[in-house]
Amino acid sequence: MIKYNTLLYYCYNAIENAEQFASEHLIFCKSLNLVGRIIVADEGLNGTVSGTEESCKIYMDTLHADPRFAKIDFKIDEVPEPSFIKMHCRYKSEIVHSGLRDPNIINPEKKTGIHLEADEFINMKDNDDVVILDVRSDYEHSIGRFKNAVTLDIENFRDFPAKINELAQYKDKKIITYCTGGIKCEKASALLLHEGFENVYQLHGGIIKYGKEAGGKDFEGKCYVFDNRVAVDVNTVNPVVISTCRNCDSHTTKMINCANPECNEHFTQCDDCGEKLEGACSTVCQAHPRKREYDGTGYYVKVPQPVNIKKQIISQVSQ
Known part of the structure:
Protein backbone atom coordinates (compact mmCIF):
# COMPACT_ATOMS: atom_id res chain seq x y z
CA MET A 1 0.00 0.00 0.00
CA LYS A 92 5.98 36.66 -5.36
CA SER A 93 7.15 39.75 -3.51
CA GLU A 94 6.78 38.08 -0.08
CA ILE A 95 6.40 34.50 1.12
CA VAL A 96 3.52 35.66 3.31
CA HIS A 97 1.76 38.81 2.21
CA SER A 98 2.04 41.48 4.90
CA GLY A 99 2.75 44.64 2.92
CA LEU A 100 5.81 45.07 5.16
CA ARG A 101 8.60 44.94 2.64
CA ASP A 102 11.11 47.34 4.18
CA PRO A 103 13.91 45.10 5.58
CA ASN A 104 14.92 47.93 7.90
CA ILE A 105 11.57 47.54 9.66
CA ILE A 106 10.77 43.85 9.30
CA ASN A 107 13.51 41.26 8.80
CA PRO A 108 12.84 37.90 10.52
CA GLU A 109 16.42 36.81 9.79
CA LYS A 110 17.70 39.54 12.13
CA LYS A 111 14.98 40.23 14.71
CA THR A 112 11.84 38.38 15.67
CA GLY A 113 10.02 37.14 18.75
CA ILE A 114 11.61 34.56 21.04
CA HIS A 115 10.72 31.05 19.84
CA LEU A 116 8.94 28.88 22.40
CA GLU A 117 8.92 25.10 22.19
CA ALA A 118 5.73 23.23 23.12
CA ASP A 119 6.67 22.63 26.77
CA GLU A 120 7.74 26.26 27.24
CA PHE A 121 4.48 27.46 25.72
CA ILE A 122 2.47 25.24 28.08
CA ASN A 123 4.36 26.57 31.10
CA MET A 124 3.73 30.20 30.12
CA LYS A 125 0.36 30.37 28.41
CA ASP A 126 -1.90 30.49 31.48
CA ASN A 127 0.09 33.05 33.45
CA ASP A 128 -1.69 36.31 34.34
CA ASP A 129 0.97 38.43 32.64
CA VAL A 130 0.70 36.55 29.33
CA VAL A 131 -1.50 37.26 26.29
CA ILE A 132 -1.86 34.60 23.60
CA LEU A 133 -2.36 36.34 20.26
CA ASP A 134 -3.80 34.61 17.20
CA VAL A 135 -2.39 36.35 14.10
CA ARG A 136 -4.44 34.35 11.58
CA SER A 137 -7.46 35.46 9.53
CA ASP A 138 -10.96 35.43 10.98
CA TYR A 139 -12.14 32.39 8.99
CA GLU A 140 -9.16 30.44 10.38
CA HIS A 141 -9.71 31.20 14.06
CA SER A 142 -13.49 30.82 13.69
CA ILE A 143 -13.07 27.06 13.36
CA GLY A 144 -10.33 26.64 15.96
CA ARG A 145 -8.10 28.61 18.35
CA PHE A 146 -6.29 28.37 21.67
CA LYS A 147 -8.38 28.72 24.78
CA ASN A 148 -8.58 32.37 25.90
CA ALA A 149 -6.64 33.60 22.86
CA VAL A 150 -7.00 37.17 21.61
CA THR A 151 -8.25 37.07 18.01
CA LEU A 152 -8.34 39.80 15.38
CA ASP A 153 -11.03 40.68 12.87
CA ILE A 154 -8.88 40.45 9.75
CA GLU A 155 -9.59 38.89 6.37
CA ASN A 156 -5.91 38.53 5.44
CA PHE A 157 -2.57 38.79 7.21
CA ARG A 158 -1.86 42.02 5.32
CA ASP A 159 -4.53 43.58 7.58
CA PHE A 160 -2.49 42.78 10.71
CA PRO A 161 -0.36 45.98 10.76
CA ALA A 162 -3.52 48.10 10.96
CA LYS A 163 -4.49 46.30 14.18
CA ILE A 164 -1.38 47.25 16.14
CA ASN A 165 -3.14 50.16 17.87
CA GLU A 166 -5.83 47.79 19.16
CA LEU A 167 -3.08 45.73 20.81
CA ALA A 168 -1.52 48.70 22.64
CA GLN A 169 -3.47 47.73 25.79
CA TYR A 170 -1.21 44.67 26.08
CA LYS A 171 2.15 46.47 25.95
CA ASP A 172 2.86 45.70 29.59
CA LYS A 173 2.20 41.97 29.02
CA LYS A 174 4.19 39.13 27.57
CA ILE A 175 2.71 38.44 24.15
CA ILE A 176 2.89 34.99 22.56
CA THR A 177 1.88 34.95 18.91
CA TYR A 178 0.79 31.80 17.11
CA CYS A 179 -0.39 30.74 13.65
CA THR A 180 -0.71 27.53 11.63
CA GLY A 181 2.94 26.72 10.98
CA GLY A 182 4.88 29.69 12.36
CA ILE A 183 5.51 31.74 9.24
CA LYS A 184 3.11 34.62 10.00
CA CYS A 185 4.46 34.89 13.55
CA GLU A 186 7.94 35.68 12.28
CA LYS A 187 6.71 38.95 10.79
CA ALA A 188 3.94 39.63 13.31
CA SER A 189 6.31 39.37 16.27
CA ALA A 190 8.97 41.41 14.44
CA LEU A 191 6.42 44.18 13.85
CA LEU A 192 5.33 44.13 17.49
CA LEU A 193 8.96 44.56 18.57
CA HIS A 194 9.39 47.41 16.09
CA GLU A 195 6.29 49.10 17.54
CA GLY A 196 7.67 49.09 21.07
CA PHE A 197 6.31 45.84 22.53
CA GLU A 198 9.15 44.55 24.68
CA ASN A 199 8.25 40.98 25.66
CA VAL A 200 7.31 39.19 22.46
CA TYR A 201 7.37 35.44 21.90
CA GLN A 202 6.06 33.05 19.27
CA LEU A 203 5.00 29.40 19.27
CA HIS A 204 7.75 27.67 17.30
CA GLY A 205 6.32 25.65 14.43
CA GLY A 206 2.80 26.89 15.11
CA ILE A 207 -0.33 24.90 15.86
CA ILE A 208 0.65 21.93 13.69
CA LYS A 209 3.94 21.26 15.46
CA TYR A 210 2.35 21.88 18.87
CA GLY A 211 -0.28 19.26 18.07
CA LYS A 212 2.37 16.68 17.30
CA GLU A 213 4.57 17.46 20.31
CA ALA A 214 2.00 18.27 23.02
CA GLY A 215 -1.16 16.59 21.79
CA GLY A 216 -2.67 20.00 21.03
CA LYS A 217 -3.70 20.58 24.65
CA ASP A 218 -6.12 23.53 25.02
CA PHE A 219 -6.41 24.14 21.28
CA GLU A 220 -10.16 24.26 20.83
CA GLY A 221 -11.72 23.15 17.54
CA LYS A 222 -9.83 22.26 14.38
CA CYS A 223 -6.87 23.86 12.64
CA TYR A 224 -7.52 25.37 9.22
CA VAL A 225 -5.02 24.25 6.57
CA PHE A 226 -4.52 25.51 3.03
CA ASP A 227 -5.09 22.30 1.09
CA ASN A 228 -7.86 19.88 0.19
CA ARG A 229 -8.23 18.74 3.81
CA VAL A 230 -9.46 22.25 4.78
CA ALA A 231 -9.21 21.56 8.55
CA VAL A 232 -7.39 18.97 10.66
CA ASP A 233 -7.61 17.72 14.23
CA VAL A 234 -4.70 18.70 16.50
CA ASN A 235 -6.05 18.16 20.03
CA THR A 236 -5.98 14.61 21.39
CA VAL A 237 -5.89 15.69 25.05
CA ASN A 238 -9.04 17.78 25.68
CA PRO A 239 -10.74 18.37 22.31
CA VAL A 240 -13.90 20.46 21.95
CA VAL A 241 -15.88 21.84 19.00
CA ILE A 242 -16.30 25.62 19.04
CA SER A 243 -17.47 26.47 15.51
CA THR A 244 -21.15 26.61 14.62
CA CYS A 245 -23.19 26.32 11.44
CA ARG A 246 -23.80 29.71 9.85
CA ASN A 247 -27.38 28.76 9.06
CA CYS A 248 -28.69 26.96 12.18
CA ASP A 249 -26.03 27.58 14.88
CA SER A 250 -25.53 23.86 15.58
CA HIS A 251 -21.96 22.82 16.35
CA THR A 252 -19.98 21.72 13.31
CA THR A 253 -16.37 21.70 12.15
CA LYS A 254 -17.18 21.45 8.46
CA MET A 255 -15.98 24.43 6.46
CA ILE A 256 -16.96 24.89 2.82
CA ASN A 257 -17.06 27.40 -0.02
CA CYS A 258 -20.46 28.69 -1.06
CA ALA A 259 -21.76 26.82 -4.12
CA ASN A 260 -22.44 30.16 -5.81
CA PRO A 261 -19.07 30.95 -7.49
CA GLU A 262 -19.83 34.68 -7.48
CA CYS A 263 -20.08 34.52 -3.68
CA ASN A 264 -17.62 31.69 -2.89
CA GLU A 265 -17.64 32.69 0.79
CA HIS A 266 -15.69 30.42 3.13
CA PHE A 267 -17.93 29.45 6.05
CA THR A 268 -18.98 26.63 8.40
CA GLN A 269 -22.10 24.67 7.58
CA CYS A 270 -23.52 21.44 9.01
CA ASP A 271 -24.42 18.51 6.76
CA ASP A 272 -28.17 19.01 7.22
CA CYS A 273 -28.06 22.64 6.10
CA GLY A 274 -25.63 21.69 3.35
CA GLU A 275 -28.17 19.28 1.90
CA LYS A 276 -31.05 21.69 2.37
CA LEU A 277 -29.27 24.65 0.77
CA GLU A 278 -27.22 22.54 -1.66
CA GLY A 279 -23.96 23.96 -0.32
CA ALA A 280 -25.04 27.58 -0.62
CA CYS A 281 -24.68 30.09 2.20
CA SER A 282 -28.23 31.39 1.70
CA THR A 283 -31.39 30.83 -0.30
CA VAL A 284 -30.35 33.73 -2.53
CA CYS A 285 -27.10 31.97 -3.47
CA GLN A 286 -28.95 28.66 -3.77
CA ALA A 287 -31.15 30.18 -6.48
CA HIS A 288 -28.22 31.70 -8.39
CA PRO A 289 -28.11 30.48 -12.02
CA ARG A 290 -24.37 29.72 -11.81
CA LYS A 291 -24.60 27.67 -8.62
CA ARG A 292 -22.23 24.74 -8.71
CA GLU A 293 -23.33 21.17 -8.07
CA TYR A 294 -22.87 20.30 -4.40
CA ASP A 295 -21.29 16.89 -3.76
CA GLY A 296 -21.23 17.14 0.03
CA THR A 297 -17.64 18.40 0.30
CA GLY A 298 -18.05 22.08 -0.54
CA TYR A 299 -14.66 21.97 -2.26
CA TYR A 300 -14.56 23.03 -5.90
CA VAL A 301 -11.72 22.44 -8.33
CA LYS A 302 -10.98 25.23 -10.75
CA VAL A 303 -12.00 24.05 -14.20
CA PRO A 304 -9.89 25.38 -17.11
CA GLN A 305 -11.87 27.50 -19.55
CA PRO A 306 -12.47 25.77 -22.91
CA VAL A 307 -10.21 26.92 -25.71
CA ASN A 308 -11.90 28.63 -28.63
CA ILE A 309 -10.52 26.44 -31.43
CA LYS A 310 -11.62 28.82 -34.20
CA LYS A 311 -9.81 31.79 -32.62
CA GLN A 312 -6.76 29.61 -31.97
CA ILE A 313 -6.55 28.57 -35.65
CA ILE A 314 -6.98 32.16 -36.86
CA SER A 315 -4.24 33.27 -34.47
CA GLN A 316 -1.84 30.58 -35.68
CA VAL A 317 -2.53 31.40 -39.36
CA SER A 318 -1.96 35.12 -38.77
CA GLN A 319 1.45 34.34 -37.30
Whole structure:
Protein backbone atom coordinates (compact mmCIF):
# COMPACT_ATOMS: atom_id res chain seq x y z
CA MET A 1 0.00 0.00 0.00
CA ILE A 2 1.38 3.40 -1.03
CA LYS A 3 1.98 5.82 1.84
CA TYR A 4 1.56 9.56 1.34
CA ASN A 5 2.85 12.56 3.25
CA THR A 6 1.98 16.24 3.30
CA LEU A 7 4.80 18.63 4.22
CA LEU A 8 4.32 22.11 5.65
CA TYR A 9 7.38 24.36 5.87
CA TYR A 10 8.87 27.81 5.47
CA CYS A 11 12.29 29.41 5.47
CA TYR A 12 13.35 33.03 5.73
CA ASN A 13 16.68 33.12 3.91
CA ALA A 14 17.65 35.31 0.98
CA ILE A 15 17.44 33.68 -2.44
CA GLU A 16 19.34 35.24 -5.35
CA ASN A 17 17.56 35.11 -8.71
CA ALA A 18 14.46 33.94 -6.86
CA GLU A 19 12.24 34.12 -9.94
CA GLN A 20 14.51 31.74 -11.83
CA PHE A 21 14.75 29.52 -8.75
CA ALA A 22 10.93 29.27 -8.70
CA SER A 23 10.86 28.01 -12.30
CA GLU A 24 13.58 25.46 -11.68
CA HIS A 25 12.07 24.35 -8.39
CA LEU A 26 8.74 23.68 -10.09
CA ILE A 27 10.46 21.34 -12.54
CA PHE A 28 12.18 19.56 -9.65
CA CYS A 29 8.90 19.09 -7.76
CA LYS A 30 7.16 17.74 -10.85
CA SER A 31 10.02 15.28 -11.38
CA LEU A 32 9.13 13.82 -7.98
CA ASN A 33 5.41 13.77 -8.86
CA LEU A 34 4.71 16.12 -5.96
CA VAL A 35 1.61 18.29 -5.81
CA GLY A 36 1.16 21.40 -3.73
CA ARG A 37 1.66 25.12 -3.49
CA ILE A 38 5.02 26.87 -3.00
CA ILE A 39 5.70 30.60 -2.84
CA VAL A 40 9.22 31.78 -3.63
CA ALA A 41 10.39 35.31 -2.86
CA ASP A 42 13.68 37.09 -2.47
CA GLU A 43 13.25 36.56 1.29
CA GLY A 44 12.76 32.77 1.21
CA LEU A 45 10.34 29.88 0.75
CA ASN A 46 6.83 29.03 1.95
CA GLY A 47 5.37 25.71 0.92
CA THR A 48 2.96 22.86 1.39
CA VAL A 49 3.67 19.84 -0.81
CA SER A 50 2.24 16.36 -0.91
CA GLY A 51 3.25 13.06 -2.47
CA THR A 52 4.51 9.57 -1.73
CA GLU A 53 6.56 9.03 1.40
CA GLU A 54 9.61 8.32 -0.78
CA SER A 55 9.21 11.47 -2.91
CA CYS A 56 8.71 13.63 0.17
CA LYS A 57 11.88 12.23 1.75
CA ILE A 58 13.89 13.02 -1.38
CA TYR A 59 12.43 16.52 -1.39
CA MET A 60 13.32 17.15 2.27
CA ASP A 61 16.81 15.69 1.91
CA THR A 62 17.47 17.83 -1.17
CA LEU A 63 16.43 21.06 0.53
CA HIS A 64 18.33 20.24 3.70
CA ALA A 65 21.47 19.63 1.62
CA ASP A 66 21.29 23.24 0.41
CA PRO A 67 22.95 25.54 3.01
CA ARG A 68 20.22 28.16 2.46
CA PHE A 69 17.52 25.72 3.57
CA ALA A 70 19.41 23.48 5.99
CA LYS A 71 17.43 24.66 9.01
CA ILE A 72 13.94 24.11 7.55
CA ASP A 73 11.67 22.47 10.11
CA PHE A 74 9.29 20.28 8.09
CA LYS A 75 5.91 19.47 9.65
CA ILE A 76 5.01 16.02 8.32
CA ASP A 77 1.49 14.61 8.17
CA GLU A 78 0.63 11.11 7.04
CA VAL A 79 -2.35 11.34 4.67
CA PRO A 80 -4.48 8.74 2.85
CA GLU A 81 -4.04 10.55 -0.47
CA PRO A 82 -2.21 13.63 -1.80
CA SER A 83 -3.64 16.87 -0.37
CA PHE A 84 -3.55 18.77 -3.66
CA ILE A 85 -4.42 18.12 -7.28
CA LYS A 86 -1.73 20.14 -9.06
CA MET A 87 1.76 21.50 -8.41
CA HIS A 88 2.25 25.28 -8.29
CA CYS A 89 5.48 27.12 -7.54
CA ARG A 90 5.23 30.89 -7.98
CA TYR A 91 7.49 33.87 -7.46
CA LYS A 92 5.98 36.66 -5.36
CA SER A 93 7.15 39.75 -3.51
CA GLU A 94 6.78 38.08 -0.08
CA ILE A 95 6.40 34.50 1.12
CA VAL A 96 3.52 35.66 3.31
CA HIS A 97 1.76 38.81 2.21
CA SER A 98 2.04 41.48 4.90
CA GLY A 99 2.75 44.64 2.92
CA LEU A 100 5.81 45.07 5.16
CA ARG A 101 8.60 44.94 2.64
CA ASP A 102 11.11 47.34 4.18
CA PRO A 103 13.91 45.10 5.58
CA ASN A 104 14.92 47.93 7.90
CA ILE A 105 11.57 47.54 9.66
CA ILE A 106 10.77 43.85 9.30
CA ASN A 107 13.51 41.26 8.80
CA PRO A 108 12.84 37.90 10.52
CA GLU A 109 16.42 36.81 9.79
CA LYS A 110 17.70 39.54 12.13
CA LYS A 111 14.98 40.23 14.71
CA THR A 112 11.84 38.38 15.67
CA GLY A 113 10.02 37.14 18.75
CA ILE A 114 11.61 34.56 21.04
CA HIS A 115 10.72 31.05 19.84
CA LEU A 116 8.94 28.88 22.40
CA GLU A 117 8.92 25.10 22.19
CA ALA A 118 5.73 23.23 23.12
CA ASP A 119 6.67 22.63 26.77
CA GLU A 120 7.74 26.26 27.24
CA PHE A 121 4.48 27.46 25.72
CA ILE A 122 2.47 25.24 28.08
CA ASN A 123 4.36 26.57 31.10
CA MET A 124 3.73 30.20 30.12
CA LYS A 125 0.36 30.37 28.41
CA ASP A 126 -1.90 30.49 31.48
CA ASN A 127 0.09 33.05 33.45
CA ASP A 128 -1.69 36.31 34.34
CA ASP A 129 0.97 38.43 32.64
CA VAL A 130 0.70 36.55 29.33
CA VAL A 131 -1.50 37.26 26.29
CA ILE A 132 -1.86 34.60 23.60
CA LEU A 133 -2.36 36.34 20.26
CA ASP A 134 -3.80 34.61 17.20
CA VAL A 135 -2.39 36.35 14.10
CA ARG A 136 -4.44 34.35 11.58
CA SER A 137 -7.46 35.46 9.53
CA ASP A 138 -10.96 35.43 10.98
CA TYR A 139 -12.14 32.39 8.99
CA GLU A 140 -9.16 30.44 10.38
CA HIS A 141 -9.71 31.20 14.06
CA SER A 142 -13.49 30.82 13.69
CA ILE A 143 -13.07 27.06 13.36
CA GLY A 144 -10.33 26.64 15.96
CA ARG A 145 -8.10 28.61 18.35
CA PHE A 146 -6.29 28.37 21.67
CA LYS A 147 -8.38 28.72 24.78
CA ASN A 148 -8.58 32.37 25.90
CA ALA A 149 -6.64 33.60 22.86
CA VAL A 150 -7.00 37.17 21.61
CA THR A 151 -8.25 37.07 18.01
CA LEU A 152 -8.34 39.80 15.38
CA ASP A 153 -11.03 40.68 12.87
CA ILE A 154 -8.88 40.45 9.75
CA GLU A 155 -9.59 38.89 6.37
CA ASN A 156 -5.91 38.53 5.44
CA PHE A 157 -2.57 38.79 7.21
CA ARG A 158 -1.86 42.02 5.32
CA ASP A 159 -4.53 43.58 7.58
CA PHE A 160 -2.49 42.78 10.71
CA PRO A 161 -0.36 45.98 10.76
CA ALA A 162 -3.52 48.10 10.96
CA LYS A 163 -4.49 46.30 14.18
CA ILE A 164 -1.38 47.25 16.14
CA ASN A 165 -3.14 50.16 17.87
CA GLU A 166 -5.83 47.79 19.16
CA LEU A 167 -3.08 45.73 20.81
CA ALA A 168 -1.52 48.70 22.64
CA GLN A 169 -3.47 47.73 25.79
CA TYR A 170 -1.21 44.67 26.08
CA LYS A 171 2.15 46.47 25.95
CA ASP A 172 2.86 45.70 29.59
CA LYS A 173 2.20 41.97 29.02
CA LYS A 174 4.19 39.13 27.57
CA ILE A 175 2.71 38.44 24.15
CA ILE A 176 2.89 34.99 22.56
CA THR A 177 1.88 34.95 18.91
CA TYR A 178 0.79 31.80 17.11
CA CYS A 179 -0.39 30.74 13.65
CA THR A 180 -0.71 27.53 11.63
CA GLY A 181 2.94 26.72 10.98
CA GLY A 182 4.88 29.69 12.36
CA ILE A 183 5.51 31.74 9.24
CA LYS A 184 3.11 34.62 10.00
CA CYS A 185 4.46 34.89 13.55
CA GLU A 186 7.94 35.68 12.28
CA LYS A 187 6.71 38.95 10.79
CA ALA A 188 3.94 39.63 13.31
CA SER A 189 6.31 39.37 16.27
CA ALA A 190 8.97 41.41 14.44
CA LEU A 191 6.42 44.18 13.85
CA LEU A 192 5.33 44.13 17.49
CA LEU A 193 8.96 44.56 18.57
CA HIS A 194 9.39 47.41 16.09
CA GLU A 195 6.29 49.10 17.54
CA GLY A 196 7.67 49.09 21.07
CA PHE A 197 6.31 45.84 22.53
CA GLU A 198 9.15 44.55 24.68
CA ASN A 199 8.25 40.98 25.66
CA VAL A 200 7.31 39.19 22.46
CA TYR A 201 7.37 35.44 21.90
CA GLN A 202 6.06 33.05 19.27
CA LEU A 203 5.00 29.40 19.27
CA HIS A 204 7.75 27.67 17.30
CA GLY A 205 6.32 25.65 14.43
CA GLY A 206 2.80 26.89 15.11
CA ILE A 207 -0.33 24.90 15.86
CA ILE A 208 0.65 21.93 13.69
CA LYS A 209 3.94 21.26 15.46
CA TYR A 210 2.35 21.88 18.87
CA GLY A 211 -0.28 19.26 18.07
CA LYS A 212 2.37 16.68 17.30
CA GLU A 213 4.57 17.46 20.31
CA ALA A 214 2.00 18.27 23.02
CA GLY A 215 -1.16 16.59 21.79
CA GLY A 216 -2.67 20.00 21.03
CA LYS A 217 -3.70 20.58 24.65
CA ASP A 218 -6.12 23.53 25.02
CA PHE A 219 -6.41 24.14 21.28
CA GLU A 220 -10.16 24.26 20.83
CA GLY A 221 -11.72 23.15 17.54
CA LYS A 222 -9.83 22.26 14.38
CA CYS A 223 -6.87 23.86 12.64
CA TYR A 224 -7.52 25.37 9.22
CA VAL A 225 -5.02 24.25 6.57
CA PHE A 226 -4.52 25.51 3.03
CA ASP A 227 -5.09 22.30 1.09
CA ASN A 228 -7.86 19.88 0.19
CA ARG A 229 -8.23 18.74 3.81
CA VAL A 230 -9.46 22.25 4.78
CA ALA A 231 -9.21 21.56 8.55
CA VAL A 232 -7.39 18.97 10.66
CA ASP A 233 -7.61 17.72 14.23
CA VAL A 234 -4.70 18.70 16.50
CA ASN A 235 -6.05 18.16 20.03
CA THR A 236 -5.98 14.61 21.39
CA VAL A 237 -5.89 15.69 25.05
CA ASN A 238 -9.04 17.78 25.68
CA PRO A 239 -10.74 18.37 22.31
CA VAL A 240 -13.90 20.46 21.95
CA VAL A 241 -15.88 21.84 19.00
CA ILE A 242 -16.30 25.62 19.04
CA SER A 243 -17.47 26.47 15.51
CA THR A 244 -21.15 26.61 14.62
CA CYS A 245 -23.19 26.32 11.44
CA ARG A 246 -23.80 29.71 9.85
CA ASN A 247 -27.38 28.76 9.06
CA CYS A 248 -28.69 26.96 12.18
CA ASP A 249 -26.03 27.58 14.88
CA SER A 250 -25.53 23.86 15.58
CA HIS A 251 -21.96 22.82 16.35
CA THR A 252 -19.98 21.72 13.31
CA THR A 253 -16.37 21.70 12.15
CA LYS A 254 -17.18 21.45 8.46
CA MET A 255 -15.98 24.43 6.46
CA ILE A 256 -16.96 24.89 2.82
CA ASN A 257 -17.06 27.40 -0.02
CA CYS A 258 -20.46 28.69 -1.06
CA ALA A 259 -21.76 26.82 -4.12
CA ASN A 260 -22.44 30.16 -5.81
CA PRO A 261 -19.07 30.95 -7.49
CA GLU A 262 -19.83 34.68 -7.48
CA CYS A 263 -20.08 34.52 -3.68
CA ASN A 264 -17.62 31.69 -2.89
CA GLU A 265 -17.64 32.69 0.79
CA HIS A 266 -15.69 30.42 3.13
CA PHE A 267 -17.93 29.45 6.05
CA THR A 268 -18.98 26.63 8.40
CA GLN A 269 -22.10 24.67 7.58
CA CYS A 270 -23.52 21.44 9.01
CA ASP A 271 -24.42 18.51 6.76
CA ASP A 272 -28.17 19.01 7.22
CA CYS A 273 -28.06 22.64 6.10
CA GLY A 274 -25.63 21.69 3.35
CA GLU A 275 -28.17 19.28 1.90
CA LYS A 276 -31.05 21.69 2.37
CA LEU A 277 -29.27 24.65 0.77
CA GLU A 278 -27.22 22.54 -1.66
CA GLY A 279 -23.96 23.96 -0.32
CA ALA A 280 -25.04 27.58 -0.62
CA CYS A 281 -24.68 30.09 2.20
CA SER A 282 -28.23 31.39 1.70
CA THR A 283 -31.39 30.83 -0.30
CA VAL A 284 -30.35 33.73 -2.53
CA CYS A 285 -27.10 31.97 -3.47
CA GLN A 286 -28.95 28.66 -3.77
CA ALA A 287 -31.15 30.18 -6.48
CA HIS A 288 -28.22 31.70 -8.39
CA PRO A 289 -28.11 30.48 -12.02
CA ARG A 290 -24.37 29.72 -11.81
CA LYS A 291 -24.60 27.67 -8.62
CA ARG A 292 -22.23 24.74 -8.71
CA GLU A 293 -23.33 21.17 -8.07
CA TYR A 294 -22.87 20.30 -4.40
CA ASP A 295 -21.29 16.89 -3.76
CA GLY A 296 -21.23 17.14 0.03
CA THR A 297 -17.64 18.40 0.30
CA GLY A 298 -18.05 22.08 -0.54
CA TYR A 299 -14.66 21.97 -2.26
CA TYR A 300 -14.56 23.03 -5.90
CA VAL A 301 -11.72 22.44 -8.33
CA LYS A 302 -10.98 25.23 -10.75
CA VAL A 303 -12.00 24.05 -14.20
CA PRO A 304 -9.89 25.38 -17.11
CA GLN A 305 -11.87 27.50 -19.55
CA PRO A 306 -12.47 25.77 -22.91
CA VAL A 307 -10.21 26.92 -25.71
CA ASN A 308 -11.90 28.63 -28.63
CA ILE A 309 -10.52 26.44 -31.43
CA LYS A 310 -11.62 28.82 -34.20
CA LYS A 311 -9.81 31.79 -32.62
CA GLN A 312 -6.76 29.61 -31.97
CA ILE A 313 -6.55 28.57 -35.65
CA ILE A 314 -6.98 32.16 -36.86
CA SER A 315 -4.24 33.27 -34.47
CA GLN A 316 -1.84 30.58 -35.68
CA VAL A 317 -2.53 31.40 -39.36
CA SER A 318 -1.96 35.12 -38.77
CA GLN A 319 1.45 34.34 -37.30
